[in-house]
Amino acid sequence: MFDIRRIVPANRTPAAIGIALGLIVAGSAAAQSPNPVAGDPAAQVKHREESMKKMGGAMKAISQYVKNEGGTIDAVRTSAATIQDVSKIIVPELFPKGTEIGVADSEAKPDIWQQWPRFQEIAGNLQTESAKLTQVAQTDDRAQVAAQFGAVGKTCGSCHDTFRQEKKK
Amino acid sequence: MARGAYIFNAAGCLGCHTDVKGGGKPLAGGRPLATPFGTFYSPNITPDPEHGIGRWSDADFIRALREGKAPDGSAYFPAFPYASFTHMTEVDMLALKAYLSTREPVNQPNRPHDVGPPFGWRFLIPVWQTLYLDPGPLPPVPDRDGEWHRGRYLVEALGHCAECHTPRNFLGGLDTDRRFAGSPAGPEGKSVPNITPDPQGGIGNWSVGDITTMLEIGMMPDGDFAGGGMNEVVQNTTSKLTPEDRRAIAAYLKALPPVAGKSGGGAEAASR
Numbered sequence: 001m002f003d004i005r006r007i008v009p010a011n012r013t014p015a016a017i018g019i020a021l022g023l024i025v026a027g028s029a030a031a032q033s034p035n036p037v038a039g040d041p042a043a044q045v046k047h048r049e050e051s052m053k054k055m056g057g058a059m060k061a062i063s064q065y066v067k068n069e070g071g072t073i074d075a076v077r078t079s080a081a082t083i084q085d086v087s088k089i090i091v092p093e094l095f096p097k098g099t100e101i102g103v104a105d106s107e108a109k110p111d112i113w114q115q116w117p118r119f120q121e122i123a124g125n126l127q128t129e130s131a132k133l134t135q136v137a138q139t140d141d142r143a144q145v146a147a148q149f150g151a152v153g154k155t156c157g158s159c160h161d162t163f164r165q166e167k168k169k
Numbered sequence: 170m171a172r173g174a175y176i177f178n179a180a181g182c183l184g185c186h187t188d189v190k191g192g193g194k195p196l197a198g199g200r201p202l203a204t205p206f207g208t209f210y211s212p213n214i215t216p217d218p219e220h221g222i223g224r225w226s227d228a229d230f231i232r233a234l235r236e237g238k239a240p241d242g243s244a245y246f247p248a249f250p251y252a253s254f255t256h257m258t259e260v261d262m263l264a265l266k267a268y269l270s271t272r273e274p275v276n277q278p279n280r281p282h283d284v285g286p287p288f289g290w291r292f293l294i295p296v297w298q299t300l301y302l303d304p305g306p307l308p309p310v311p312d313r314d315g316e317w318h319r320g321r322y323l324v325e326a327l328g329h330c331a332e333c334h335t336p337r338n339f340l341g342g343l344d345t346d347r348r349f350a351g352s353p354a355g356p357e358g359k360s361v362p363n364i365t366p367d368p369q370g371g372i373g374n375w376s377v378g379d380i381t382t383m384l385e386i387g388m389m390p391d392g393d394f395a396g397g398g399m400n401e402v403v404q405n406t407t408s409k410l411t412p413e414d415r416r417a418i419a420a421y422l423k424a425l426p427p428v429a430g431k432s433g434g435g436a437e438a439a440s441r
Binding site: 052053055056057058059060061063067150153154156157158159160161162163164165166 | 359360362378382386387388390391392393394395396397400401403404
């Protein structure tokens with residue numbers, strides 16, 4: 001039978017409990033957000049904004065195919081993959097607590113964390129719609145791509161509508 | 170009826186007159202519009218005879234849009250953008266009324282506005298109207314083409330874009346020198362971008378195609394998608410216009426006098 005008394009001296013029980021709890025908390029925090037910039041709110045905001053801009057660039061590239069302005073279906077496929085990848089880290093990596101408006105140049109409204117289930121739902125919509133876009137991009141059907149591109153754009157707008165506060169410049 | 174439905178979309182009645190966030194029925198009113206002057210609650214414009222506009226005559230309806238006056242002669246708060254709707258043609262007003270009369274009646278009383286003195290004093294509104302209401306259709310401009318005139322009608326009369334995209338003075342009148350140059354204190358506390366062709370502060374770097382794409386799907390030239398305020402306009406109004414009408418709006422905006430300055434919002438940041 002494993003005997004804990006061989007590891008934890010009798011008079012160190014409170015310390016041992018504290019250490020154990022600390023490890024559990026740290027471990028679960030690390031498990032939830034394998035965040036490359038963990039612990040620095042300004043850097044987290046920057047990481048988020050860069051990720052969002054990546055998606056914006058991808059949407060722009062797809063629009064050039066949709067509008068027949070010289071964009072290729074290969075660019076659509078790469079872009080759809082980019083959007084799908086970012087969509088998967090929106091919750092929770094890109095929106096850790098403590099990165100709302102007031103932190104660096106964040107435009108994230110505090111409503112995000114106050115309405116976290118709703119926020120998760122909309123982020124989930126982006127995962128769903130961008131996955132469909134990746135699928136549709138396997139064809140070279142401009143009309144289908146256009147329709148799904150519109151659906152993805154709508155989810156972008158719906159989140160920004162509720163949860164992003166454009167900065168007063 | 171198709172004409173009335175199109176005008177209904179172009180003027181965006183549904184958005185203001187429906188309390189979407191509160192689960193309200195379409196056009197039954199009750200949507201809060203937070204402004205620097207207080208919070209206004211939109212009225213019921215369903216054909217309900219008691220609380221809606223079901224008993225209104227054609228003349229009542231025209232007077233409301235043209236002069237900002239209720240059937241009992243009292244003045245409407247300019248949160249109802251009649252300073253823009255006044256430029257509508259009578260034919261369009263009546264087509265709109267006919268369309269509204271086919272909507273579902275809802276027996277819901279209007280909620281009183283939450284506006285403190287003196288802004289809440291309705292008897293002062295005629296003063297405001299004397300200063301800021303220029304009633305009647307817009308006269309044609311000789312050296313402008315049909316597309317420009319159509320764009321002007323869509324923007325100035327129906328879309329009432331200037332009502333959000335222009336800063337207001339302390340009396341709530343539009344600051345005409347900065348028409349379309351955006352506002353840091355727009356409705357619901359959101360800053361509104363400059364949509365004049367100024368290259369730094371406005372959308373001077375946007376092509377006609379950029380503008381029509383924005384109006385159609387809400388995408389800005391850098392691939393960003395509009396949020397607060399404009400997202401609703403795209404969903405309810407501009408995405409439902411014909412491509413020709415969106416091009417007319419773009420043509421009109423591109424021909425506006427550029428007004429410098431970033432009054433608010435992200436349009437200039439989203440330029441290439």
